[in-house]
Structure formats: structure tokens, C-alpha cells
Amino acid sequence: MIPAAAPPPAAISAALTDTTVQVSSDFRGARIILYGAVFDASARPSDVVVVVRGPEQPIRLTRKHRVAGLWLNSRPVVFQGAPGFYRAASSRPLEEIATFGTLRRLGAGIDHLAINAPEEQRTETRYGVRDVVVSRLGSDYFVWRRAVVRLKQRAGLYNEDDRGVRFVDRGLFRAEIALPTGAPTGVYRADILLFQDGRAVSSRTRTLTVEKVGIERALYVWAHVRPWSYGLASMAFAMLAGWAASAAFRRD
Amino acid sequence: MDIYLPIAEVAVNAPLIVALGALVGFISGMFGIGGGFLMTPLLVFFGVPAPVAVASMAHHVAGSSVSSVMAYSRRRAVDFRMGGVLAAGGIVGAFSGVELFRVLRLLGQAELVVSLSYLLFLSVIGGLMLAESVGAILRRRRGESPPPRRDRRPVWLYGLPLKMRFPRSRLYISVIPPLALGVFVGVLSAIMGVGGGFILVPAMVYVLRMPAGMVVGTSLMQIIITTALTGVLQAGRNQTVDIVLATLLLVGGVLGAQFGARASSRFRAEELRAILAFIVLLVGLRMGLGLFLTPEEPFVLMSGMAG
Known part of the structure; x- marks a missing residue:
């Protein structure tokens, strides 16, 4: 019996239709197409995940609560590590492609974003103001974190699309990145990941610059x-x- | 036709903003006020971040007030000495107001203070004006003669030290009340994004007892100096002035103001005051309402504070 030769490792490749987006007076968002191909001689079942992250911005969030009939703002809470823009597009729902741990490690999916949760009740002096709470732990923290994501999603800045990567031909795929008007300027990073059997076997990184002109x-x-x-x-x-x-x- | 505002970082509908400027300009030309109290809430309603709306309004109010003050100055209806004293107070007020606003934003309480200021000042002033002008209209309907104007000036105004002569207004009073008034209006202009005419004008008439012909021109002079300073300070300290937005508003504002000034001659003074009082009261209550209604979304992202 002839031992089957190990098939050559699968690889992925991709390119963006535009690598710079110019924000001028008539800017009303932009739509960028990402094209790519999967090279796999043995044609194993492949899944593609495209993760686009905008420049990181600290987020200041307050929560309204009722005091003597009035709705007042709480102390602002600063979240670190939240990208200014985030989109995860995949060829199938993410949880079918890989395990929780893998997705968490790669930051694939809004739920897996590494929006900071450092030590509990850490207060710092920021912008010259004392006692700004940088992060909280406990059940309250998750309510706050969900609020960050919800507000960003409502502004069109965070989204997840489990049909966002479409195979247009054998091994050839396409994904769209829609930037809203409020997309922050800066360098965006697109990670294109190829998954086989729940493992990321190949990846490519492309950058996209959004700049005012x-x-x-x-x-x-x-x-x-x-x-x-x-x-x-x-x-x-x-x-x-x-x-x-x-x-x-x-x-x- | 949308236009992207470079500082606010939002796209707005340009004709809509110009129309907004024209509407507020019409009202301000009609009543001889800056109209900032109306414009700032409208801008926030149309999606401009509040800090940018407040700061850019200073530019708009300064520009449109220059346009109106020229006419008053040609008619010698400006008391430059009184305007100077008010403005000196206004400069102190503007400095403290911009710093106060900065600290409030960092504490996350700017929104509360803005809403409360609107609720308090606009409903008090609007209510008083409405009562006074409706009273005047009713008296005229019934054919009664207006009550004799009490020309006795408040005693405390004369008891204070540092007296100064204001020949054009025919006043000899202490500089402390106008200085304090100037400081107060300066702080308000930084916090509420208003010129402050709606407080300045009644205060000059009822407290300082200035001749009616001098009031509007002189208040405009104080407003220009204070808002010019506020605008520069907001740009320098907070980087929240959007000149594209201010220009769009100004284009509509000066056009509207001209038509407003012409339309005002068709109404009686007390009817005009009643309409203005109604608008002021409405804006104050609407701004204050937000404090009492249960918000749909309890969490608020604080914009313009990144980095």
C-alpha cells in the first residue's frame, strides 16, 4: 500500500479593492470589497473569517440613573481596547467554525473583543480629574460592556455577519466592508483567516487607511x-x- | 445635499442647517435677540454633538450680532461705556465658564448642568415675560391705561460703592451690578451656548433701568465681546469649534435676520414679547423634560472625548 503523501498545507490570499478611503465634504461612508482565494489542492472543507478592526479609541461611558425623580449621569467609566470600528464577516456562523477558546484568542466576533476588564475598581487620575473609574468587574461590568457594544452597533460601527464571506467560485471568496460616516480616521487592519477542522491554518493581514483629505x-x-x-x-x-x-x- | 463637518465628524444636511440658521435668524431679527437658546438645542436634536454645538454657536452668535450692532451703532443706540463694563465682567465670566464646562464634561455632568440651566433660566424668564405681556395685551383689550411706570430705582443700586457715570444712558450707578451681570452672562454663554440676550435685556431694563433705546444695542456689544472670547477659548481649550457648521448657520442667519427685522414692524411690542416668551418657555420645558423622562437607553457614550 502506498502511504498517502501529506497534502500540501492550505493557504489563503486576499486583496482589498481600495487601500485608502478619503473622507471629504461629501463623505457618506464607503463600501470596500475584499477578494480572496483559498489554495488547497486537497479541497478540504474550508471556512473563511474576515476581521476588520479600526484604530483603538478609549471609550467614555456614563449610565443614567434616577435620583429624586431626575435622571442623572453616573461617574464616567473608561473602557480601553475597544476598536473604533469592528466587523467580523464569516462564511458560516462563527461558533460552527471554531471553538469558543480559538475565537476568543483570535478576537473573532464581537463577543470576543478584548475590551479591557482589568483589576476591579481601579481608579486613576485622568485628564487631571481624580477618581475616574477605569474598569469594574462583577456582574455590573458585563452590563457596561454590553452597552459599549450595543451603542457601537447602533452607530453602525460594530457588526457581525455570519454570511458576510461568500464563495463566488471554487476557492474564490468575497466580503464587503461597509464604513459608516462616523468611521474614525486612521489605519484599519483586516485579518483574513482560513479555518479547517476548527483550526486557523493560514492567515493574511491587509491594512486600510481612512484619512481626511x-x-x-x-x-x-x-x-x-x-x-x-x-x-x-x-x-x-x-x-x-x-x-x-x-x-x-x-x-x- | 449632505456635508461632512470636519470637527464634529458627522454629516449634516447643508440646506437643512442653512434653513435652521434662517429660521433662528428670523426670530432673532424679529425680537432683537441672539437666538442661541433656540439654535443649540435644535443642533443637538439634528445630531451635532453637544460640545461642538455649544462651541460653534459662539461663532455664529458673534457673527450675527456684528451684523445687527452696526445698525444700532449708526443710530447712536449703543452705550459704549456701559457695554465696556458689562464686557469686562463678560470676559471674566467667559474664562471661568469655559473652564467650568471642561471640568463638567470630564465629570460627565455637562449634560445635566446644561439641561438644568435651560430649564431654570428659560422657564423663569419665559414665564415672567409671558405674564407681563399677556397682562399688557389684556389691559389694552379692556381699554385700560397702562399702570404708571415706577421709575424709582432700587435703593441697593445706589448704596453700592464704585459709582460711575454713564452719560449716554443718563445713569450714575455703581459698577458692581453691571459687572456681576456681565460675569453671569459670560458663564452662561460658555455653558449654554447662548449669547445671553434673553437675560441681559430684561436685567438692563428692570434692574439697571437703562433707557429702552440703549438696551438692545448695548447688550449686543457685550454679547459680541463675550462670545468672541468664548469662541476662541472653546477652540483653544476644547477644540470643539466647527467653522463649517458656524458658516452654514451664519449664511442662513443673516438672511433670516433681515426678514425678521422687517416682519417685526407688523406686530405690537407686547404681542412680540408674548410670542417670544412662549418660544422661550417651550424650549426651556423641552430641554428640562429630558431630565424627568425615563431614557430609552440608560447608557450614553460621551462624544468628543477620545484621547
Whole structure:
């Protein structure tokens, strides 16, 4: 009997239709297509997972609670490690593709995002304000964490699509990444993972840059790098515009 | 046609924002007020983050007030000395207000203070104005003569030290009340994103007893100086001024203000005050309502605070 030669390892490859997204005055979100191929001579059953993460942003969240009939904000809680944008697209529901532990390790799926849960009741001095709670543990923590995800999902910034990766031909797949208007600027990272028998056997990483261009970028940079000169110039502009309007409408 | 606001980082409908500016400009031209108290809540309602709305309003109010003050200054209806004293107080108020707003935002309580300020000041002022103007309308309907104007100036205004002459307003009073008024309005302009005319004008009429002809022009002078400073400070300290937004509002605002000023001549003064009082009261109650209604979503992301 001839021993079956070990089949060559499966590999994955992918590319984005656009590697930069330009945010200008008419920006209303963008749709980027990711194309890829699975190379596997033995045609074992393959699953593809595409995970896109935007730049990390600390999140400040408050919870409204009722005090003497009024709805007041609690102390703000800061969450670390939350990407500004997150999308997990897969060819099948994630829990059918791999185990909980594997998905958790890879951060695949909104439930597996590593939004920080460090020591309980750690308070720090942040932005010059004392006693800001950075994280909490216990059952309350999960309510807060779910709220982060829920609010981000509502803004179209977090989503999960278990039919998001479609095989268009044998070994050839396609996925869409929809960026909403509120997508943060910065470098996005797309991890394309090939799963076989519940294990990630091959992966590729592609980056995508979302940047402001033109006058929007100039104004944004000016306002953040030289805020005082921006403030003076914009105020001068506003007052000049007011003066010009009054001169134009002068009736005497 | 949507336009992306570079600082607010949201897309808004440009014609809608210009129309909003025109509507508020119309109201402000009609009543001789800045209209910030109406504009800021509307902007927040249309999805502009509150810190950006408050800060950009300072630019809009300054710009549109310049447009109106020119007309008053040509008519010699501005008391520059009184305006200067008010503005000196306003400068102190603006500095403290911007810092206060910054700390409140970090504590997560900015929203509460803004809502409470709106509820308190707008409903009190709106209520008083409504009662006064409805009374005047009813008296006129019944053919009664208006009650004699009590021209006795409050004693405490004369008991205070540091007296100063204000020749144009024909006043000789202590500088402390106008300075304090200026500080108060300066703080409000930073916190509520308003010019403060709705407080300044009644206070100048009923407390300082300035001649009616001087009040609007002088309050506009104080508003310009205070909001100009607030706007620059907001940009410098909080980086929340969106000049694209302010410009869109200004375009609509100056156009609306011209038509508003013309429309105002068709109404009687007390009817105008009654309409304005009604609007003020409505906005105050609507802003305050949010404090009492059970929110659909108990968690709130605090925008504009990343990094």
C-alpha cells in the first residue's frame, strides 16, 4: 500500500479593492470589497473569517440613573481596547467554525473583543480629574460592556455577519466592508483567516487607511495642532461675515 | 445635499442647517435677540454633538450680532461705556465658564448642568415675560391705561460703592451690578451656548433701568465681546469649534435676520414679547423634560472625548 503523501498545507490570499478611503465634504461612508482565494489542492472543507478592526479609541461611558425623580449621569467609566470600528464577516456562523477558546484568542466576533476588564475598581487620575473609574468587574461590568457594544452597533460601527464571506467560485471568496460616516480616521487592519477542522491554518493581514483629505483635513489638523490660531482666525472670519452681511443689507 | 463637518465628524444636511440658521435668524431679527437658546438645542436634536454645538454657536452668535450692532451703532443706540463694563465682567465670566464646562464634561455632568440651566433660566424668564405681556395685551383689550411706570430705582443700586457715570444712558450707578451681570452672562454663554440676550435685556431694563433705546444695542456689544472670547477659548481649550457648521448657520442667519427685522414692524411690542416668551418657555420645558423622562437607553457614550 502506498502511504498517502501529506497534502500540501492550505493557504489563503486576499486583496482589498481600495487601500485608502478619503473622507471629504461629501463623505457618506464607503463600501470596500475584499477578494480572496483559498489554495488547497486537497479541497478540504474550508471556512473563511474576515476581521476588520479600526484604530483603538478609549471609550467614555456614563449610565443614567434616577435620583429624586431626575435622571442623572453616573461617574464616567473608561473602557480601553475597544476598536473604533469592528466587523467580523464569516462564511458560516462563527461558533460552527471554531471553538469558543480559538475565537476568543483570535478576537473573532464581537463577543470576543478584548475590551479591557482589568483589576476591579481601579481608579486613576485622568485628564487631571481624580477618581475616574477605569474598569469594574462583577456582574455590573458585563452590563457596561454590553452597552459599549450595543451603542457601537447602533452607530453602525460594530457588526457581525455570519454570511458576510461568500464563495463566488471554487476557492474564490468575497466580503464587503461597509464604513459608516462616523468611521474614525486612521489605519484599519483586516485579518483574513482560513479555518479547517476548527483550526486557523493560514492567515493574511491587509491594512486600510481612512484619512481626511482636502479642506476637511486642513481644518481638522489646524484646529487640533494650532487650536488658538484656528480659534482666532475662525472668529475673525465669522465676525467679518457678519459685518459684510450688514453692509450688503444696509438700507440707509 | 449632505456635508461632512470636519470637527464634529458627522454629516449634516447643508440646506437643512442653512434653513435652521434662517429660521433662528428670523426670530432673532424679529425680537432683537441672539437666538442661541433656540439654535443649540435644535443642533443637538439634528445630531451635532453637544460640545461642538455649544462651541460653534459662539461663532455664529458673534457673527450675527456684528451684523445687527452696526445698525444700532449708526443710530447712536449703543452705550459704549456701559457695554465696556458689562464686557469686562463678560470676559471674566467667559474664562471661568469655559473652564467650568471642561471640568463638567470630564465629570460627565455637562449634560445635566446644561439641561438644568435651560430649564431654570428659560422657564423663569419665559414665564415672567409671558405674564407681563399677556397682562399688557389684556389691559389694552379692556381699554385700560397702562399702570404708571415706577421709575424709582432700587435703593441697593445706589448704596453700592464704585459709582460711575454713564452719560449716554443718563445713569450714575455703581459698577458692581453691571459687572456681576456681565460675569453671569459670560458663564452662561460658555455653558449654554447662548449669547445671553434673553437675560441681559430684561436685567438692563428692570434692574439697571437703562433707557429702552440703549438696551438692545448695548447688550449686543457685550454679547459680541463675550462670545468672541468664548469662541476662541472653546477652540483653544476644547477644540470643539466647527467653522463649517458656524458658516452654514451664519449664511442662513443673516438672511433670516433681515426678514425678521422687517416682519417685526407688523406686530405690537407686547404681542412680540408674548410670542417670544412662549418660544422661550417651550424650549426651556423641552430641554428640562429630558431630565424627568425615563431614557430609552440608560447608557450614553460621551462624544468628543477620545484621547
